[in-house]
Amino acid sequence: MTFRRLSFAIFLVVLSLAFGVSRAAGAPEAQNTVSSVSTATQLLSNILSIVNTIGDDNFATADLTTLLDPSSTSAQHYGPYASGTPDSGTCGNDWANDAYQRHFTIFNRAGSVVVVEQFKEATFTTIAGPSPGACETTPFTGGLVAAGVTGNFHGYFIIQIPTLIGQSSTDPNCDAITGMSPPAEPCFTSTFIDSHFLGCAYPTNCQVPTFLFNYDAVDQGLIEHHWKNASTDRGGNLGDIRST
Numbered sequence: 001m002t003f004r005r006l007s008f009a010i011f012l013v014v015l016s017l018a019f020g021v022s023r024a025a026g027a028p029e030a031q032n033t034v035s036s037v038s039t040a041t042q043l044l045s046n047i048l049s050i051v052n053t054i055g056d057d058n059f060a061t062a063d064l065t066t067l068l069d070p071s072s073t074s075a076q077h078y079g080p081y082a083s084g085t086p087d088s089g090t091c092g093n094d095w096a097n098d099a100y101q102r103h104f105t106i107f108n109r110a111g112s113v114v115v116v117e118q119f120k121e122a123t124f125t126t127i128a129g130p131s132p133g134a135c136e137t138t139p140f141t142g143g144l145v146a147a148g149v150t151g152n153f154h155g156y157f158i159i160q161i162p163t164l165i166g167q168s169s170t171d172p173n174c175d176a177i178t179g180m181s182p183p184a185e186p187c188f189t190s191t192f193i194d195s196h197f198l199g200c201a202y203p204t205n206c207q208v209p210t211f212l213f214n215y216d217a218v219d220q221g222l223i224e225h226h227w228k229n230a231s232t233d234r235g236g237n238l239g240d241i242r243s244t
Contacts, residue, residue: 133240143242155213
């Protein structure tokens with residue numbers, strides 16, 4: 001999509017949000033997922049409209065503070081926080097080690113709160129064993145990936161904060177309680193969410209109804225080079241990164 005077309009698409013979304021129009025349409029770390037968005041708040045529906053309009057890849061890498069009408073929705077950006085975690089696949093094993101920058105954007109509209117976590121400048125290095133899509137039921141590949149395969153990815157979590165839990169801190173650090181960020185201590189989704197929204201126990205009650213990650217690796221003896229790990233409403237899992 002060209003910059004002009006992307007800008008025009010964003011303009012149309014912001015215009016539609018101003019008139020109240022909405023359309024609803026394993027990852028680096030574990031999360032609970034909700035496959036249905038039928039009970040989503042208006043704010044969540046508005047954010048999903050933006051995802052559908054500009055596309056998952058653009059949404060994962062964009063400056064999200066510019067994409068909602070500031071007269072109706074406030075947005076706060078936190079990060080980047082350098083981080084890294086093992087990455088689990090469909091068989092339950094860790095298939096890669098990831099490194100990335102975490103970005104959190106908090107959206108607040110009339111008391112409804114949604115947090116979008118973006119994973120940017122992200123890389124992975126594989127661990128020998130079952131490939132990320134090896135145990136996907138359709139199709140079942142039983143694939144294996146060799147150790148040391150490297151590649152890039154980007155993605156996002158959309159985290160819905162329950163109505164009765166408000167934002168408790170605007171501390172710029174990943175951990176609002178200790179006031180610390182990497183490299184002083186690791187930054188995880190739970191660290192940011194639970195310390196900025198006291199009462200959250202991520203991912204038990206502050207859940208992820210929508211997520212998507214796109215992984216790519218080039219050559220390196222692979223027979224599949226792209227793995228999409230996504231919630232049902234973003235099309236589900238697709239492809240694999242595997243050596244055999």
